[in-house]
Amino acid sequence: MIAARLPRMVLLLLLVFTVGMAAGLSAAPGTSVTGETKMADSMSNSETLFNGLLEMANGDTSKLEELQRRLLDPAVLDVLDSEADYETEMPEDLYVAGLIQALMDRGDAPAQKVLSQLTLAPVWADQDARIELLVQALATVRPATPDAIVFWDKYSQPEDGFANLTIDACTANGSAPAIDLVGRKLIDSKHSVEERSGWLYSSVVPHRNDETLLAMLDALMGSPVDAEIKSVIVDVIFDHRPEEWYSIHTQVFPPPRSELSAESAAIVLRLADRLLQSDTLTDQQREAVVASKKQIEDMLEEQS
Amino acid sequence: MAKTLEEKIRITYIAVAVKNPGYVWGKKNWSFSAHANYANKFFDFGGNTKFPVKKKHAFDLPKKSFSIEIDVTGQRSVKIGFEATLHALGTKIGMGKVEHTLRAPFKQIFGRIDTVKNFSVWMNVELLVRGRSGVHNPNEFFASRDTHGGKIMTTVSGARVARWVEVCPVKPVPNATRKWPVRPLLPPGTAPAYENGAGLTSITPTDTLNVVTNPAVVPKLSRADADFASCAKFHVTYARPKSLDLEKLRWEVHSLGGGRAEFHGGNTGEDVYLRGTRNGQILLEAKLEGARVASIRATVMEIKKIKCRFTIVNGPKGSTTLAGPKDIVKHLAVANRILRQAGIWFVLDTDKTVSDGAKPTKIPGIFRVQVRRGITRNISLAGFPKATQLNYRENLMNFVYIHSCAPLATGGRILGAATDFPASRAGGTISDNGTPSSSWIPPTGLPPDATAKTNRMKLLGRRQRAGHPKLFAMYITNACGKPASEAGMFTYGNTIAHEIGHVLNLRHRNLDMKNKGVETSGHDGIKHPPQENLMHANNPASQAQDIDLLQVKAIHRSPLLR
Numbered sequence: 104m105i106a107a108r109l110p111r112m113v114l115l116l117l118l119v120f121t122v123g124m125a126a127g128l129s130a131a132p133g134t135s136v137t138g139e140t141k142m143a144d145s146m147s148n149s150e151t152l153f154n155g156l157l158e159m160a161n162g163d164t165s166k167l168e169e170l171q172r173r174l175l176d177p178a179v180l181d182v183l184d185s186e187a188d189y190e191t192e193m194p195e196d197l198y199v200a201g202l203i204q205a206l207m208d209r210g211d212a213p214a215q216k217v218l219s220q221l222t223l224a225p226v227w228a229d230q231d232a233r234i235e236l237l238v239q240a241l242a243t244v245r246p247a248t249p250d251a252i253v254f255w256d257k258y259s260q261p262e263d264g265f266a267n268l269t270i271d272a273c274t275a276n277g278s279a280p281a282i283d284l285v286g287r288k289l290i291d292s293k294h295s296v297e298e299r300s301g302w303l304y305s306s307v308v309p310h311r312n313d314e315t316l317l318a319m320l321d322a323l324m325g326s327p328v329d330a331e332i333k334s335v336i337v338d339v340i341f342d343h344r345p346e347e348w349y350s351i352h353t354q355v356f357p358p359p360r361s362e363l364s365a366e367s368a369a370i371v372l373r374l375a376d377r378l379l380q381s382d383t384l385t386d387q388q389r390e391a392v393v394a395s396k397k398q399i400e401d402m403l404e405e406q407s
Numbered sequence: 408m409a410k411t412l413e414e415k416i417r418i419t420y421i422a423v424a425v426k427n428p429g430y431v432w433g434k435k436n437w438s439f440s441a442h443a444n445y446a447n448k449f450f451d452f453g454g455n456t457k458f459p460v461k462k463k464h465a466f467d468l469p470k471k472s473f474s475i476e477i478d479v480t481g482q483r484s485v486k487i488g489f490e491a492t493l494h495a496l497g498t499k500i501g502m503g504k505v506e507h508t509l510r511a512p513f514k515q516i517f518g519r520i521d522t523v524k525n526f527s528v529w530m531n532v533e534l535l536v537r538g539r540s541g542v543h544n545p546n547e548f549f550a551s552r553d554t555h556g557g558k559i560m561t562t563v564s565g566a567r568v569a570r571w572v573e574v575c576p577v578k579p580v581p582n583a584t585r586k587w588p589v590r591p592l593l594p595p596g597t598a599p600a601y602e603n604g605a606g607l608t609s610i611t612p613t614d615t616l617n618v619v620t621n622p623a624v625v626p627k628l629s630r631a632d633a634d635f636a637s638c639a640k641f642h643v644t645y646a647r648p649k650s651l652d653l654e655k656l657r658w659e660v661h662s663l664g665g666g667r668a669e670f671h672g673g674n675t676g677e678d679v680y681l682r683g684t685r686n687g688q689i690l691l692e693a694k695l696e697g698a699r700v701a702s703i704r705a706t707v708m709e710i711k712k713i714k715c716r717f718t719i720v721n722g723p724k725g726s727t728t729l730a731g732p733k734d735i736v737k738h739l740a741v742a743n744r745i746l747r748q749a750g751i752w753f754v755l756d757t758d759k760t761v762s763d764g765a766k767p768t769k770i771p772g773i774f775r776v777q778v779r780r781g782i783t784r785n786i787s788l789a790g791f792p793k794a795t796q797l798n799y800r801e802n803l804m805n806f807v808y809i810h811s812c813a814p815l816a817t818g819g820r821i822l823g824a825a826t827d828f829p830a831s832r833a834g835g836t837i838s839d840n841g842t843p844s845s846s847w848i849p850p851t852g853l854p855p856d857a858t859a860k861t862n863r864m865k866l867l868g869r870r871q872r873a874g875h876p877k878l879f880a881m882y883i884t885n886a887c888g889k890p891a892s893e894a895g896m897f898t899y900g901n902t903i904a905h906e907i908g909h910v911l912n913l914r915h916r917n918l919d920m921k922n923k924g925v926e927t928s929g930h931d932g933i934k935h936p937p938q939e940n941l942m943h944a945n946n947p948a949s950q951a952q953d954i955d956l957l958q959v960k961a962i963h964r965s966p967l968l969r
């Protein structure tokens with residue numbers, strides 16, 4: 104059994120050593136390949152490898168290119184987080200998540216390029232956790248790149264386990280291409296009404312002041328999208344009923360109306376007038392629309 | 408009496424419970440530093456060890472590193488502090504610190520200190536008498552203060568000039584503040600107190616049924632069924648001075664509106680065991696030399712058995728639950744030991760009916776169902792999850808294990824959620840006006856505190872998906888951790904118990920429950936106890952364990968218990 108593991112251990116040590124050297128670090132001292140200490144060594148190797156890669160993530164462009172090369176290497180990914188780690192840990196608790204976080208925090212063009220390149224790599228799609236991390240990380244790349252849109256589109260299919268994260272990332276991104284994708288998904292009847300309503304309640308509510316998002320929702324109200332979806336759009340723009348919409352632990356809150364820009368306010372007021380002239384609102388919705396309209400008008404008057 | 412003794416104390420930080428591990432991606436480790444300082448002397452201890460942390464998990468600190476002995480001879484006060492640091496992404500992030508001043512005469516302390524957001528730490532201050540520590544002979548000198556301005560000789564226990572005993576219904580007992588609990592002013596020089604208010608740092612499936620002490624419910628048991636593992640256990644949580652001979656305590660049970668209970672194994676000493684004999688409220692009083700020194704109110708009732716079934720909802724490889732049927736049996740056993748204090752106990756339903764493609768496991772009442780990834784992984788924060796509708800049976804409790812819920816906007820993931828339940832038969836609120844007040848909500852009604860008032864608790868309204876009026880359901884996620892580890896079992900069990908509370912219409916019980924400065928709708932309107940109630944929104948299992956009389960009333964008005 105130990106003999107069968109030896110080639111992998113040699114590869115592992117080599118990887119740690121080379122990554123460590125490339126990052127200006129030395130290999131972990133006292134590394135052992137005995138069966139008794141394998142687990143501890145494996146953990147320590149992951150950490151050493153991570154530290155080396157993290158230094159690259161914070162380095163100059165050449166270091167970032169090296170990091171990209173490493174992150175596209177399946178052997179490196181396997182050392183960073185084991186198969187067991189992928190099964191037992193939440194994606195954001197993996198070592199690889201730390202590297203993605205570092206790239207997100209860095210936020211410059213070279214770092215964003217690395218993130219984009221990872222979306223194209225088949226090896227990254229081998230683990231659901233890595234897909235999840237990339238889906239969320241791309242929210243920081245503004246405006247969303249065509250590669251990001253293709254990636255997000257791929258990972259927002261009915262009940263695929265990623266769509267909730269993808270729509271959340273798109274609304275957080277807020278750029279026109281990302282919001283356009285959200286609009287397309289909201290009218291896509293391949294997704295159940297429940298799934299699409301869920302996106303509106305959980306991903307749209309925290310961004311309901313955003314002009315691009317409001318403009319897209321306003322346009323949807325004039326489209327042939329399902330009446331149920333239109334009704335939820337009215338709810339999420341004009342109302343907030345946390346106990347009805349969420350479980351007690353998952354409540355999502357909208358930003359204060361006071362942070363609404365003049366452009367966003369204009370969209371909301373225009374939509375409110377149209378809705379109040381229609382006969383599509385329930386009594387509860389009509390009340391909410393009237394209250395929101397008054398609140399915004401009072402706010403604008405105060406500002407003027 | 409003019410002899411001067413060396414005066415030493417030992418400060419030990421014992422364990423840490425993590426509320427928020429730090430919402431940054433990657434491996435998260437914490438290190439801790441502790442300090443003590445006085446008279447320009449500064450002592451650092453704790454070391455550089457890093458500890459892997461997980462939300463709502465507690466762990467012990469190595470005593471060797473987190474303990475320090477200091478000579479406080481002649482000092483009036485010592486400042487002590489404990490600080491946590493998150494190590495992630497090659498940087499350090501402060502996770503908060505707690506600081507306290509110990510004042511002379513120094514007292515033995517065992518207590519828990521909470522930071523608002525991120526962690527709690529348990530600490531111990533021991534008095535060292537000529538190089539020995541631990542519980543002392545109450546008449547032994549702790550220190551002479553002769554040479555430093557006074558003629559007072561303090562002993563460990565002090566003279567028996569007054570006495571005060573408490574049997575607190577909240578476990579763990581909340582930290583005392585200036586306002587709670589109201590205690591009489593004892594004469595200067597009264598020796599320190601004996602305290603036994605710690606909560607449980609772990610509950611295992613093999614613990615005795617009555618592992619949660621000072622419960623709100625005394626189970627109605629036949630004489631044959633009553634033993635030291637099944638009867639409700641009540642004990643003193645605080646006594647001052649500590650030299651009081653608690654073995655002389657004599658306990659009595661009084662009926663309040665019909666309740667009756669009998670002692671099992673005697674009615675004297677620091678702790679007693681009760682078996683209920685007739686439903687209704689009782690008042691348990693402790694007397695010392697004929698005088699009432701403490702009391703606690705409880706409700707006698709049969710433990711209500713509630714049928715339940717579990718369905719493990721697995722997606723494709725990589726999107727499966729960590730827990731299997733054998734783990735679930737253990738999680739349920741832990742949850743039941745927490746919930747027994749409320750007079751309820753869940754039993755696996757043996758009905759074999761399945762739906763939605765579910766298959767029975769070897770354990771009756773536990774099923775598996777295979778689904779698409781999106782039904783079990785990153786499920787929506789909004790609406791009603793499909794998972795909790797799978798394979799359910801009407802009018803019993805349906806537990807569903809899934810992979811995960813989508814991350815919260817604030818970071819992190821929830822451990823579980825109650826998703827489907829009807830409104831309480833009690834309506835929107837429930838009240839109690841007994842004495843002592845439920846959970847000793849101030850005023851407690853225990854002299855010298857003022858008369859107890861009516862306490863009104865808000866209940867959670869119905870949350871039901873269309874077309875399923877008899878569905879009671881909740882889900883539990885992999886975010887609870889490793890299901891077979893002791894810490895994991897405690898977290899899974901505590902999460903189940905907490906979410907059951909919601910299914911039974913309980914809201915959150917916190918000191919503070921705000922989002923961006925606005926009180927959220929999830930609060931039950933009562934701010935006591937601040938940290939220790941099972942329904943606290945964020946606290947870990949080692950801290951949030953208690954269920955009070957008000958909540959018991961509400962629980963038993965749920966349609967699930969009809």
